[in-house]
Amino acid sequence: MTIKSLTQLDQIKLHFSKAVFRHRLLTWYQSQGRSLPWREDWVKHKDPYHIWLSEIMLQQTVIKAVIPVYKRFLKRLPTLRDLALATDDEVRELVRGLGYYRRFSFLKKAAELLSTSNKVTWPKTAKDWLSLPGVGPYTAAAVSSIAFNDRAAVLDGNVERVLCRLLNVQLPPNLPQLKKRFQSIVDELIDDKAPGDFNQGIMELGQRICTPTQPNCIACPVSVCCTAFVKKTQSIAPQPKLKTSKVDIALNLLIVKNGEHTILFQRPNKAKFLKESWGFVTTSLNSDELIGDGFTLNQKVLQSAKKIGSFKHNITNHKIAASVWVLNTKKTNLNIGLETGAKKVQDQLIEKSLIANLDRKAWKIYSHASV
Numbered sequence: 061m062t063i064k065s066l067t068q069l070d071q072i073k074l075h076f077s078k079a080v081f082r083h084r085l086l087t088w089y090q091s092q093g094r095s096l097p098w099r100e101d102w103v104k105h106k107d108p109y110h111i112w113l114s115e116i117m118l119q120q121t122v123i124k125a126v127i128p129v130y131k132r133f134l135k136r137l138p139t140l141r142d143l144a145l146a147t148d149d150e151v152r153e154l155v156r157g158l159g160y161y162r163r164f165s166f167l168k169k170a171a172e173l174l175s176t177s178n179k180v181t182w183p184k185t186a187k188d189w190l191s192l193p194g195v196g197p198y199t200a201a202a203v204s205s206i207a208f209n210d211r212a213a214v215l216d217g218n219v220e221r222v223l224c225r226l227l228n229v230q231l232p233p234n235l236p237q238l239k240k241r242f243q244s245i246v247d248e249l250i251d252d253k254a255p256g257d258f259n260q261g262i263m264e265l266g267q268r269i270c271t272p273t274q275p276n277c278i279a280c281p282v283s284v285c286c287t288a289f290v291k292k293t294q295s296i297a298p299q300p301k302l303k304t305s306k307v308d309i310a311l312n313l314l315i316v317k318n319g320e321h322t323i324l325f326q327r328p329n330k331a332k333f334l335k336e337s338w339g340f341v342t343t344s345l346n347s348d349e350l351i352g353d354g355f356t357l358n359q360k361v362l363q364s365a366k367k368i369g370s371f372k373h374n375i376t377n378h379k380i381a382a383s384v385w386v387l388n389t390k391k392t393n394l395n396i397g398l399e400t401g402a403k404k405v406q407d408q409l410i411e412k413s414l415i416a417n418l419d420r421k422a423w424k425i426y427s428h429a430s431v
């Protein structure tokens with residue numbers, strides 16, 4: 061069967077033995093799955109905190125970048141209670157470099173909800189996990205299946221690609237209607253007894269074997285179930301993803317200098333990006349009032365600032381063009397219309413104080429500029 065149109069959605073069916081697929085996938089994963097710190101921690105301690113933390117860190121972040129941060133984080137905050145009691149700044153400092161910091165504010169808030177001085181009350185099912193701040197369907201299914209054996213199937217980009225090939229679906233995998241159909245297929249396919257291993261196995265199969273280009277079908281444990289392998293259609297199943305349009309945003313980042321010090325500002329909670337992070341004044345460009353991300357900066361201030369460079373940056377699906385400005389001022393109490401906190405930091409400590417890559421890139425430009 062070949063699926064080339066959304067009108068054929070109802071015809072997407074499992075045409076192979078579920079028992080054979082599960083057995084082959086689990087045997088492969090349990091003998092050849094990658095050894096990763098959170099998997100080792102789970103085997104040793106059986107603490108859902110480790111699984112949850114790793115899943116949050118892995119959102120939109122590659123495994124290689126996550127490993128050192130995961131280890132550093134757990135060394136400082138080894139239990140969920142430690143996380144609940146940590147300060148927001150401490151948590152931000154620990155996850156420096158991973159980006160998309162709001163996920164860690166949610167993680168901390170959820171830790172506060174779950175832990176009291178003597179007890180942690182874990183949600184057990186994916187449905188219960190979904191009620192926590194910052195937990196979406198993917199994380200809920202991953203954590204509940206691995207840590208609590210809940211029969212909740214994950215569907216990420218890797219799983220979608222594997223399904224497209226197994227079932228010879230020659231469509232872009234990110235079509236919403238197809239995702240819905242795939243979710244019901246994978247709900248049917250997931251193993252009852254080892255849902256966590258099944259989820260990790262099928263994702264790892266997509267990451268390591270059934271890769272976007274040149275899948276390694278010879279090494280694939282489930283090739284006997286795969287239509288694309290039989291029909292040699294791996295290069296057209298799936299079709300390229302439909303491009304989602306990126307939002308282009310132009311920003312000003314204003315570095316406020318006061319002698320050998322720099323003044324950092326806390327972004328407000330209503331900011332579009334990097335909520336509550338400490339950094340440089342961030343405003344949208346070409347706006348009459350220079351209002352952006354919750355900051356209001358009066359025109360006069362920017363007129364006395366000097367532009368020193370620009371750079372490109374991505375935050376989630378936003379493509380940002382940032383201009384970097386410097387304002388030298390002798391005043392420590394700046395009246396520039398900011399509603400949130402400000403702090404004066406010695407220049408040699410700035411790098412340590414900046415968590416967001418957006419600010420770090422701006423500081424790098426400042427460090428190399430002759431101002």
Ligand code: SF4
Pocket residue numbers: 222225226269270271275276277280281282283286287288289294
């Ligand atoms: Fe992917 Fe090839 Fe395995 Fe099919 S046989 S699932 S195309 S790696």
